[in-house]
Amino acid sequence: MPVNVMIPTPLRPFVGKKSAIELNAASVGEALRALTTEYADLRKHLYTDDGKIRSFVNVYVNDEDIRYLEKENTPLKDGDTVSIVPSIAGGR
Amino acid sequence: METIAVSEIIANEIRAHGAETYPHECCGALLGVDSENSREVRALHKLVNRRDDSPRNRFSVTSDDVRDADRAAQKNGLEVIGWYHSHPDHPSLPSEYDREHAWPWYSYIIVSVMEGKPGKMASWRLTDDRLRFEPEIISPEASAAPESRVATSNLNTTSSGGSK
Numbered sequence: 001m002p003v004n005v006m007i008p009t010p011l012r013p014f015v016g017k018k019s020a021i022e023l024n025a026a027s028v029g030e031a032l033r034a035l036t037t038e039y040a041d042l043r044k045h046l047y048t049d050d051g052k053i054r055s056f057v058n059v060y061v062n063d064e065d066i067r068y069l070e071k072e073n074t075p076l077k078d079g080d081t082v083s084i085v086p087s088i089a090g091g092r
Numbered sequence: 093m094e095t096i097a098v099s100e101i102i103a104n105e106i107r108a109h110g111a112e113t114y115p116h117e118c119c120g121a122l123l124g125v126d127s128e129n130s131r132e133v134r135a136l137h138k139l140v141n142r143r144d145d146s147p148r149n150r151f152s153v154t155s156d157d158v159r160d161a162d163r164a165a166q167k168n169g170l171e172v173i174g175w176y177h178s179h180p181d182h183p184s185l186p187s188e189y190d191r192e193h194a195w196p197w198y199s200y201i202i203v204s205v206m207e208g209k210p211g212k213m214a215s216w217r218l219t220d221d222r223l224r225f226e227p228e229i230i231s232p233e234a235s236a237a238p239e240s241r242v243a244t245s246n247l248n249t250t251s252s253g254g255s256k
């Protein structure tokens with residue numbers, strides 16, 4: 001089913017500078033897999049080497065953090081918006 | 093090498109924020125404009141370091157803070173072009189922890205704060221392969237520590253005087 005994935009500014013250079021991408025997916029995991037299959041350079045920024053979503057990558061479905069839903073198994077319906085939102089960390 | 097324009101006023105605001113939160117790390121968003129050939133910081137969006145378990149050597153900006161910073165930027169016709177933080181009693185070099193947690197494209201400005209006094213400032217960008225940070229030139233001359241800026245300014249005066 002068609003959903004919109006919102007791409008944060010730092011990742012737009014890897015998706016042809018688009019801010020949103022429409023794709024077909026029935027779950028968040030499926031949407032992210034479809035996205036990183038089409039735009040392979042995104043993969044290393046979203047996933048760790050062992051295939052987990054990086055800790056500073058936050059995913060929302062219509063403004064709801066998937067950590068409080070069903071994480072990557074969160075189901076999607078027609079017209080849902082999936083947003084990738086950065087969090088920032090660092091230190092000496 | 094990439095360049096980021098930071099006015100003296102904004103550079104001093106970053107330094108002051110680093111001194112204010114010492115010995116803890118400060119952090120904030122760089123709001124500005126980015127184009128094919130140039131990047132300029134126009135304003136700062138100061139943030140609270142959310143790492144209250146280890147604020148002397150870590151900083152954290154939540155996704156809600158990031159969205160707030162995005163909204164603040166958009167309200168002023170700008171975008172979030174990067175982030176700044178301080179390294180208390182440590183050089184302005186990115187750590188391995190900085191690299192592991194960095195995003196591409198953003199500029200990361202780090203100001204060193206030694207014994208409460210802000211010093212050298214440097215800007216960095218993560219390479220697209222995530223393997224390292226590349227230094228970014230801060231213009232105009234905002235990167236030097238306050239002491240060395242005075243020395244540079246004296247040097248320039250002497251130099252221009254000598255050419256007369």
